Amino acid sequence: MNASATLKKFGIEQAMKYLYKEPEKNMRILMDWADKFCKGEFPSQRKAIRHAIENPEDPYYHYIRHMIRDVDHEVLSAVAVNFFINANLVGWPIQEENRKKHHCNIPWAILLDPTSACNLHCTGCWAAEYGNKLNLTFDEIDNIIQQGKELGIYMYIYTGGEPLVRKADLIKLCEKHNDCVFLSFTNGTLIDEKFADEMLRVKNFVPAISLEGNEAATDGRRGSGVFGKATHAMELLHERKLLYGISSCYTSANYKSITSDEYYQSLIDMGAYFIWYFHYMPVGNDAAPELLPNPEQREYVYHRIRELRMTRPLFAMDFQNDAEFVGGCIAGGKRYLHINANGDVDPCVFIHYSNANIRECTLLEALKSPIFMAYHDNMPFNDNMLRPCPMLENPKCIEEMVKKTGAHSTDPMSPESVEHLCAKTCDYAENWKAAADRLWEESLERKPGLAHKAEDERKRTY
């Protein structure tokens, strides 16, 4: 870490100590310092934080105090330093430098599957069936992180399989790379007292527990008793004052229940700090396209998550409908990539076509591989950021990219042709277009600056 990074880290550590001495008074003083220090940068974010700090009617007024009061001080400091300083203030300029130097995308985060194994047998998931045949070894994951840090990447997100099948290795990686943030999607059932204690010790591991909705919905898909085990895990995390969130997928079948007041409030009551919503993706030969939300259903979710985010003290992200905040599709290494348990480097966690395997090439070589360069050269796939995806909303794009680059399917169980994949989203894309264009126009009227976002993003990353 260079001198300026060390100073920044030291600054945030001191700021956290100062905050905890007298939170009510000192958070306002720290905000005054942030306004001076930022010199005009991040104006809307700073305005929103100040509003939340100072106005009891703001939904995040209580949320911020809940975090300061209920998250272990050392855990919050470690995550704040690793996320704000290392992954952003330190990491971003290194990523930018490497983007310019190498003329390819350099991501902000790496998603990786430590294993294809899972301890559950969820409907529609192949992981348990495929068992533990595929694993990235400890040394392979360690090597990916070391390569990533050289490129400025300090954010690592585990997907799977069930990542916690490898929980001993994941803790060792947290220890070894204590300057990174590790977030893990998990079914939560392998979080026991011992693991929660280990999380508290290493401080830089944040789980996002998958729920399908209430007990009946979760157990219906994941198996009897899974909801109880997941909520028990949350109790263990809560007792140790750890940071955790939820991930939920919305479909045509559950879009109302999963965004209902009751469900949202139950997560607040369980002490979750964030929820990450995902749009159902009909990926794989056995996918069920009838679970794709229709335009009315997706529009309902679009409004509903925005409303919940602005009125309730639980931070919600909507992976598909929030593309406007990140300049469209973030895959292909633009902001992230995905490495599966076989080492295949995929452009997206949902798009399993690749020309590169991390066992045969470096991370940088994978970022320069044909499908990644096709993403780099063709982004954004649509100027309407409510139609960001080359597969879901612009299926011709992924079909052309895969055919042109010769990328092969990396699905370990049942390789799917790109024509088969795109046939499931053609009607969806066509049907969504009118609603998406209307919503986008309305967004532009509210925030005219959005019109240039896609172009700006394109320039930022060549």
Ligand code: SF4
């Ligand atoms: S490829 Fe599609 S699903 Fe993946 S990040 Fe881009 S928009 Fe999202």
